[in-house]
Amino acid sequence: GGSPDMGGVSADGKRLWLSxxxxxxxxxxxxxxxxGGLIRRIRVGKGPHGLAIYPQPGRYSLGHTGVFR
Known part of the structure; x- marks a missing residue:
């Protein structure tokens, strides 16, 4: 089940995060x-599309992976 879309890997390489x-x-x-395997499903609301993970505190993305804000 599910609908894995866009995401990223944590800075230490231990976790893969996907919307x-x-x-x-x-x-x-x-x-x-x-x-390895699924650790957790986190409810976030309708239509998350794109998720970016950054090693620097305070950095984030809204929208597609790599769209910086």
């Missing part, structure tokens, strides 16, 4: 090859 465009969710995955 769930058609299900109003954000998905968080563990990237460990041995125990």
């Amino acid at each position: 769930g465009r058609y299900h109003g969710e954000v998905y968080v995955f563990d990237t460990d090859l041995k125990k």
Whole structure:
């Protein structure tokens, strides 16, 4: 299930974050090859499209991945 769309990997490479465009969710995955998998679904409201993860505190994106604000 779900609708993974756009996202990014955390600075340490341990988490993959994806927007769930058609299900109003954000998905968080563990990237460990041995125990990886879905960690969490976070309800965020209708139509999240694009999610960007940055290692610098205070940086964020609204809209498509790589659209800086």
